[in-house]
Amino acid sequence: MQDISLHLLDIIENSVRAQAKCVKVRVLQNVVKNRLRIIVEDDGTGMDSHTLQKAQDPFYTSKEERVKKVGLGIPLFKQNAEQVGGAFRMASEPGFGTVLTVDFPLDHIDRMPLGNLKDTLLNSIIGHPDLDFFIHLLYRDKVMELCFHFDTKAIREELGDIPLTYPDVIEYIDQSLYEGIQKTNMEDV
């Protein structure tokens, strides 16, 4: 995978597969701390400590139909963060959910780019219109803090019977995410 957004898409799909009802995605760009932090939190099935450990091992997957492969999903994301001096943490509680926190040093020359965050978020939202997505983007430097919040639950309540996948609604979500990404300086990170 060549950028963080594609990893994020994979992580969100893991949450969906774990029967999450709500997925919270945070992208925090902290120039003062030289840190790009991604947090994905779900309320899915969670993992016991054995599975949690195994999930970070490149030879493991619980998809039984699949031949075990190296370098999928989680292990690759972890490796991509750690090899530039970043950090990868995954915490989970069976029956409650999972939280994944990945840090990248913002200015590292070999850090993978954030990539197309808008498409990742938009595709996740409209691909799973019955889930609640809570998006929080935050930019911070010495002089300012810029933030953007997006919550599909609030939109769905507003829309009533109109589905999130209705073309005008997709257009609205697309535009909102675009503006949020611009506002928080997440373009070209």
Ligand SMILES: Nc1ncnc2c1ncn2[C@@H]1O[C@H](COP(=O)(O)OP(=O)(O)O)[C@@H](O)[C@H]1O
């Ligand atoms: N959010 C999550 N909740 C519960 N289990 C998870 C979650 N994320 C990952 N897992 C477990 O870790 C395994 C490995 O995930 P991953 O590395 O993305 O590979 P894959 O998705 O191809 O199985 C999954 O098959 C699943 O068992």
Ligand SMILES: [Mg+2]
């Ligand atoms: Mg996966």
